[in-house]
Amino acid sequence: MTDIARLKTDYPWIETPLIVGAPMRLIALADLATEISRAGGIGFIGAGTDVSNLASHLQAAQQLLQNQNTTLPTREGMLPIGVGFINWGVALSETIPIIERYRPAAAWFFAPSSIASLMEWTEKSRNASPETKIWVQIGSVREAVDALNARPDVLVVQGTDAGGHGLVQGASIVSLVPEVDDAVRGIARAAGFEAPVILAAGGIVEGRSAAAALALGASGVVLGTRFLAAKEANIAKGYQDEVVRVNDGGQTTVRTKVYDDLRGTTGWAQTHNARGIINRSFKDALKGLDEAENKRLYEQDMRKGDAGWGAEARMTTYAGAGVGLVRAIAGAGPIVRDVRSQAVKVLEKFTRAAASGKL
Numbered sequence: 001m002t003d004i005a006r007l008k009t010d011y012p013w014i015e016t017p018l019i020v021g022a023p024m025r026l027i028a029l030a031d032l033a034t035e036i037s038r039a040g041g042i043g044f045i046g047a048g049t050d051v052s053n054l055a056s057h058l059q060a061a062q063q064l065l066q067n068q069n070t071t072l073p074t075r076e077g078m079l080p081i082g083v084g085f086i087n088w089g090v091a092l093s094e095t096i097p098i099i100e101r102y103r104p105a106a107a108w109f110f111a112p113s114s115i116a117s118l119m120e121w122t123e124k125s126r127n128a129s130p131e132t133k134i135w136v137q138i139g140s141v142r143e144a145v146d147a148l149n150a151r152p153d154v155l156v157v158q159g160t161d162a163g164g165h166g167l168v169q170g171a172s173i174v175s176l177v178p179e180v181d182d183a184v185r186g187i188a189r190a191a192g193f194e195a196p197v198i199l200a201a202g203g204i205v206e207g208r209s210a211a212a213a214l215a216l217g218a219s220g221v222v223l224g225t226r227f228l229a230a231k232e233a234n235i236a237k238g239y240q241d242e243v244v245r246v247n248d249g250g251q252t253t254v255r256t257k258v259y260d261d262l263r264g265t266t267g268w269a270q271t272h273n274a275r276g277i278i279n280r281s282f283k284d285a286l287k288g289l290d291e292a293e294n295k296r297l298y299e300q301d302m303r304k305g306d307a308g309w310g311a312e313a314r315m316t317t318y319a320g321a322g323v324g325l326v327r328a329i330a331g332a333g334p335i336v337r338d339v340r341s342q343a344v345k346v347l348e349k350f351t352r353a354a355a356s357g358k359l
């Protein structure tokens with residue numbers, strides 16, 4: 001079976017090329033996830049490091065899907081959305097009963113404390129809900145090869161342009177996706193198991209980048225930053241306005257640990273930092289402002305509501321290097337359909353050019 005056929009079998013409601021909404025912690029909740037799936041993509045709820053409200057988010061998603069007139073075709077009554085976890089920060093024992101009860105189509109694992117832990121999560125999740133597919137987000141060839149021990153169904157290959165957390169040291173999807181693809185296929189073939197489906201993440205916001213990711217060898221794409229500007233995102237207006245306003249993401253965003261430090265988000269390994277829009281907090285940290293004072297100023301801005309976000313303000317604004325291509329707030333459904341159809345148009349253009357010797 002081809003990878004596209006596998007995707008269509010496992011997630012029967014999707015249309016291809018596949019557009020996935022990243023499980024952005026506490027921003028991607030039921031409204032966003034269900035809207036993305038309804039448009040033929042796969043929406044994820046971002047549980048992140050906190051599963052205390054996850055059951056209610058999943059219940060809300062069930063309800064939203066029931067209220068809508070169209071029933072999405074699923075396998076064996078699975079919930080046609082996924083759930084994403086930041087594994088080092090979540091208690092496995094609290095999570096498994098939720099997976100068992102709500103049976104999401106996919107469980108997305110990211111940043112486990114060890115491969116042994118990833119294998120335990122995978123095994124227990126599969127025991128609790130055998131039809132829930134296991135997705136693992138990785139950021140290097142080494143991580144991809146190590147993750148094969150858990151036999152994931154999908155590998156999300158995260159390039160360094162990605163918004164939010166990822167490896168401090170990395171490469172863009174341009175080199176990472178084909179090298180991961182070659183490595184995992186080689187190992188799977190030699191060992192006689194089916195290689196995971198590969199999806200690309202990091203810097204993909206529209207049709208051209210989605211088409212490029214498919215050309216690199218991905219079977220679909222994951223978008224985070226673009227969905228920060230979705231009407232259904234659970235995000236403050238000040239944050240969302242920044243995502244739409246900012247251009248030239250290579251210059252206006254940065255990978256850093258400063259924002260985690262200021263917010264007191266401890267627990268991330270030294271290997272990980274996060275990409276966000278450069279603001280006053282970062283500039284002051286760079287100039288050597290004392291961390292305690294920077295924190296105090298941060299907390300002051302937290303009380304300003306939407307005015308707490310902006311180039312001269314301080315609130316953390318995680319977003320990827322593709323932020324300059326996010327130009328308007330739109331519904332998640334139209335975003336999914338636009339990116340999908342634009343990607344096909346780009347690929348058709350090149351196919352026609354190749355056929356007539358004009359490439």
Ligand SMILES: Cc1cc2nc3c(=O)[nH]c(=O)nc-3n(C[C@H](O)[C@H](O)[C@H](O)COP(=O)(O)O)c2cc1C
Pocket residue numbers: 022023024025026027046047048084085086109110137158161162163164165201202203204205222223224225226318319320321322
């Ligand atoms: C605001 C934000 C929050 C994120 N939270 C998570 C998360 O909780 N878990 C996770 O696996 N990835 C998270 N990510 C990373 C995404 O999974 C994905 O790799 C990234 O958004 C892709 O790059 P893009 O933002 O350029 O589309 C987050 C990304 C953003 C922008």
